[in-house]
Amino acid sequence: xxxxxxxxxxxxxxxxxxxxxxxxxxxxxxxxxxxxxxxxxxxxxxxxxxxxxxxxxxxxxxxxxxxxxxxxxxxxxxxxxxxxxxxxxxxxxxxxxxxxxxxxxxxxxxxxxxxxxxxxxxxxxxxxxxxxxxxxxxxxxxxxxxxxxxxxxxxxxxxxxxxxxxxxxxxxxxxxxxxxxxxxxxxxxxxxxxxxxxxxxxxxxxxxxxxxxxxxxxxxxxxxxxxxxxxxxxxxxxxxxxxxxxxxxxxxxxxxxxxxxxxxxxxxxxxxxxxxxxxxxxxxxxxxxxxxxxxxxxxxxxxxxxxxxxxxxxxxxxxxxxxxxxxxxxxxxxxxxxxxxxxxxxxxxxxxxxxxxxxxxxxxxxxxxxxxx
Ligand code: NAD
Ligand code: DAU
Numbered sequence: 045x046x047x048x049x050x051x052x053x054x055x056x057x058x059x060x061x062x063x064x065x066x067x068x069x070x071x072x073x074x075x076x077x078x079x080x081x082x083x084x085x086x087x088x089x090x091x092x093x094x095x096x097x098x099x100x101x102x103x104x105x106x107x108x109x110x111x112x113x114x115x116x117x118x119x120x121x122x123x124x125x126x127x128x129x130x131x132x133x134x135x136x137x138x139x140x141x142x143x144x145x146x147x148x149x150x151x152x153x154x155x156x157x158x159x160x161x162x163x164x165x166x167x168x169x170x171x172x173x174x175x176x177x178x179x180x181x182x183x184x185x186x187x188x189x190x191x192x193x194x195x196x197x198x199x200x201x202x203x204x205x206x207x208x209x210x211x212x213x214x215x216x217x218x219x220x221x222x223x224x225x226x227x228x229x230x231x232x233x234x235x236x237x238x239x240x241x242x243x244x245x246x247x248x249x250x251x252x253x254x255x256x257x258x259x260x261x262x263x264x265x266x267x268x269x270x271x272x273x274x275x276x277x278x279x280x281x282x283x284x285x286x287x288x289x290x291x292x293x294x295x296x297x298x299x300x301x302x303x304x305x306x307x308x309x310x311x312x313x314x315x316x317x318x319x320x321x322x323x324x325x326x327x328x329x330x331x332x333x334x335x336x337x338x339x340x341x342x343x344x345x346x347x348x349x350x351x352x353x354x355x356x357x358x359x360x361x362x363x364x365x366x367x368x369x370x371x372x373x374x375x376x377x378x379x380x381x382x383x384x385x386x387x388x389x390x391x392x393x394x395x396x397x398x399x400x401x402x403x404x405x406x407x408x409x410x411x412x413x414x415x416x417x
Pocket of ligand 2: 138139140141195196197198248249250251259260261262264276277278283284285320352359
């Protein structure tokens, strides 16, 4: 098992990153190291998501650094300042619809940002080895370190009615978002093959849970149900996604950091496929019960809207590798995860107001008009 002392988490103010930091510092006694969170705080990043962590661990085991993964000199200075031995790279532009309206930042952050991190890691870990650990025939790059890249099942493209993506499924990305993530995956693997950089890669299905930005289907629907707004369903509502509670994703990432084999990739998924319209009905039932609403009245606000261009029809993940090789299994069933998520949104109106008052609101108004945030 790797000893993980100083983990550079990128994008730790987004949903998956902030839940990862919380899981590691609050619920993982075997981890005694430090976390350095590098986040640019774009519209999707919210420092308030980690206020409790800052109070409890700030300056001792948790360090927040605001900045971009594209800023090479900043990234270099952080590797030196904190003597980074592990990277958990979450930072990205993550929303498919935004990539259709404006693909450029996706290429900059997801491709160039990942390249910058990889290249700094390669240089830093190479230098560290030549200073500290000489030896004939030894690899140029330290092998006791790890660069883990968090990616998506969307790189594999779209499935028909049957089958599931495995780690050997050829890449076939179809949106600017998934194309930029595919490019970053290829760079990660190229750094392993060419330079011997110890890397791992994971491709996960749709996450949901606390702190998810309310542009994504589940939190957007929860808030619209509570506010009596129209519930937008793209196309015929029969597109299928495989849903995984965010903490389960993060448990898999933690296992990979400890025991993942360098050069390998792992698929992670909930084995929990749902048609969007059926998922929405489940959400309507759950939210209505908790908020004392009439579910039939809520159902009447479902509004079929113009489809997302190039909308992938179905994703499904074969995650037997991470289960058999690393012993991962999800702890939360879908109904349980959904209940926890709805409870969280009901209890955190301050967080919701905070995140909606910023750039998100003006972006949504500009691009979706009357639909609102
Ligand atoms: P998110 O949009 O919630 O958060 C992204 C975070 O990255 C934000 O805090 C943002 O401020 C930060 N960021 C953006 N650009 C940056 C930059 N240039 N420098 C530093 N920080 C920057 O995203 P998420 O849903 O938490 O996704 C995290 C990772 O997981 C992404 O790589 C995404 O592709 C991948 N992923 C997401 C899902 C999902 O369902 N959400 C599923 C599979 C994989
Ligand atoms: O599969 C993993 C991916 O899941 C991640 O890589 C992405 O970062 C993440 O954003 C997510 O992508 P999706 O496009 O699947 O998620 P989103 O929540 O945007 O949409 C889920 C489904 O719901 C999709 O089929 C589109 C549909 N949808 C979405 C919205 C926002 C609607 O029908 N109505 C909506 O208002």
